[in-house]
Amino acid sequence: MTTNEPAAALHRAAEDALLAPSILNTQPWHWRVEGANLDLYADPARQLHAADPHWGLMVVSCGAALHHARVSLRAGGYEPVVHRRPDPHQPWLLARIQAGRACPPSPASLRTYQSLRLRHTDRRAFATDVRVPAAVIAGLRSAAEAEHAHLYQLAPQAVEYLRYAAQGARTAGARDKVHTAELRDWTSRGADDGVPPETVAKPAARPVPTRDFGLGSEAALDPGPGDDRAAEYLVVATAGDDPTDWLHAGEATSAVWLAATVEGLAISPMSDVIEVPGARTLLRSLLHPTAQPQLVLRAGVAGDADPPPQSPRRPASEAIDVT
Structure with missing residues (x-):
């Protein structure tokens, strides 16, 4: 182009x-x-x-x-x-x-x-026996570092703690009525934004539970044949925790995601473990002492060759002004 x-x-x-x-x-x-x-x-x-x-x-x-x-x-x-x-x-x-x-x-x-x-975001379980090559992980790490951020690959023992963090985030979110109502609002928005049920995978056994967005049985996406045992969990982190750091973290997230897409990988973000303070504190304990986790990316090889439905997008006329 x-x-x-x-x-x-x-x-x-x-x-x-x-x-x-x-x-x-x-x-x-x-x-x-x-x-x-x-x-x-x-x-x-x-x-x-x-x-x-x-x-x-x-x-x-x-x-x-x-x-x-x-x-x-x-x-x-x-x-x-x-x-x-x-x-x-x-x-x-x-x-x-x-x-x-x-x-x-x-x-x-x-x-x-x-x-x-x-x-695109793929919330289905990733292929069971196909691991992400170490050289590809290294390339994703370089993509994050070019954007003034760090990308941590969680070791198997750390993934267990991530599971605790995800479970805790789910429990805390379910108890918070305001949080639950907000989720419900953004899963029933209509055609232009939010998280439609057809993009959320139905419940399935995984090493780390993924967010159901409060949909439960209303989630409409088949979880696929995988089980996430070969999934990688990557943490985008920054040295600080102010708006400039958040901006860099977003740039790094995009850079990593696009690099992963070039390599044929599937990605889905896990923001719930960032939203809940206790879960984020547990996640921070798995990283360098000065690192501030900003987002977790679940990465792997799609278990199904057909891509999931795309998330909707607002029209340009609503989001772009030309003067």
Whole structure:
């Protein structure tokens, strides 16, 4: 994909960024194309007040959209110039992007751009006996480090503790009526956002339980033939825990996910163990003492060759302003 004019490349980047993953598919971003600038705003109207009261996961989601936009610009023939949090008086303005020097897209950047449209969340159980090669994990780790984040691969004994964290998060969420109502709202939104039941796998035995989004028997996606025994659990973490760190964590999440897609892997995020403070504290104990976990990614080889249904997306007219 190539684009001749910088303004057209910026608008295309905003459109492509709408495909980014986000917590509960809230798509909590708003883009403004103004002259030579593409501005990324967090949309506070889409914050999850029960699950994400400090809006960290909202900014992580916006960081993923920021990385998607950068990928689009490179594929369009421009080096992206990014100013993160450019105005301290506008806390919701997270980044300003400009089209830098023109440069022919590399084969690697075009592959990454192609993966942007192939990427999806797969909540089905992954193949039983097909492990992710160590060299691929190393490549995913490098992708995260290029975005000022770290990617930790949990060892088998640490996965057991992740299981405890996931179970605790499920119990805590079920007891919180406000949290339960919020989940119900975002699993019955309609056509443009949220988590439809057809994208949530039915309950199945796994080493680490996955979120059922409060749907229970209403989950409509067949869990598939796998059992997740060969799944890898990867933790995106940062050295700090402020809005800039959250933004970097989102960019790293996108970079890892797109790199995994290029390698033919399937991914699903686990945000529940971040949302519940006790679960996050347990998760933090499995990492370097100074590391701040921002998201867990379950990675593996899809047990079913057919992809699951895609999550819905808001129309560009709702999320992009052109002035």
